[in-house]
Amino acid sequence: TRPSPLAGQSVLITAGPTHEPIDPVRFIGNRSSGRMGFAIAAAAANVGARVCLISGPSRLPTPAGVERVDVETAEQMYQAVLDRAPQAAVFIAAAAVADYRVEARAMHKIKRDNQPDQLSLVPNPDILKAVAGLTDGPLTVGFAAETDDVLDNAHDKLTAKGIDMIAANAVGEGKGFEVADNALTVLWPGGHRELGHKAKTQLAAELIDLVGERFHAAD
Numbered sequence: 001t002r003p004s005p006l007a008g009q010s011v012l013i014t015a016g017p018t019h020e021p022i023d024p025v026r027f028i029g030n031r032s033s034g035r036m037g038f039a040i041a042a043a044a045a046n047v048g049a050r051v052c053l054i055s056g057p058s059r060l061p062t063p064a065g066v067e068r069v070d071v072e073t074a075e076q077m078y079q080a081v082l083d084r085a086p087q088a089a090v091f092i093a094a095a096a097v098a099d100y101r102v103e104a105r106a107m108h109k110i111k112r113d114n115q116p117d118q119l120s121l122v123p124n125p126d127i128l129k130a131v132a133g134l135t136d137g138p139l140t141v142g143f144a145a146e147t148d149d150v151l152d153n154a155h156d157k158l159t160a161k162g163i164d165m166i167a168a169n170a171v172g173e174g175k176g177f178e179v180a181d182n183a184l185t186v187l188w189p190g191g192h193r194e195l196g197h198k199a200k201t202q203l204a205a206e207l208i209d210l211v212g213e214r215f216h217a218a219d
């Protein structure tokens with residue numbers, strides 16, 4: 001087999017959820033195990049890429065040969081990614097980043113008799129969009145987890161974020177999050193490929209092959 005176009009290239013990947021603290025013991029987060037992103041990191045390392053995995057809170061073990069940077073919040077993930085993205089050849093955003101954070105986190109545990117009945121939220125930065133906006137930045141690959149109109153929404157996201165590729169999948173009712181398999185359709189300006197329903201590890205390997213092809217085509 002021929003060497004992957006990603007062999008020796010620097011590939012930056014985000015994975016997992018982010019946790020947005022309310023106080024030292026509570027957070028707002030989402031249902032992401034990190035499985036898809038960790039599988040992509042393993043697949044990229046397997047083809048010889050130099051992989052840096054920026055992970056939100058996840059219990060998953062670090063794939064062999066992968067450099068891992070642990071973060072908690074979207075702002076920390078943004079900082080960790082933007083520090084490294086200018087040097088990366090490819091950026092794959094597989095993290096399920098919380099769209100909002102709590103405006104004023106409490107520094108001490110909020111007591112039962114002192115609970116606010118409203119939380120004020122502010123939007124988090126869009127990490128993928130920021131990387132896509134870099135001059136001479138990496139090839140950018142996003143995910144679109146959708147419950148409805150998956151392909152239409154994914155296509156809109158490809159354009160709105162100005163990214164090079166998007167992997168679309170259906171979520172909800174046992175699909176997408178916290179499960180071992182998934183189905184992906186990958187879109188880019190001018191093409192698409194159906195990767196079908198299979199184990200996330202297999203999907204990750206096929207996605208990395210496809211990203212390698214697009215990277216080679218763009219080179």
Ligand code: C5P
Nearest residue numbers: 093094095097124125126127128142143
């Ligand atoms: O806009 P939406 O969250 O649906 O887009 C999903 C894609 O954007 C995923 O690739 C996700 O990792 C990325 N994203 C990001 N930073 C955010 C929100 C989403 O990198 N704040």
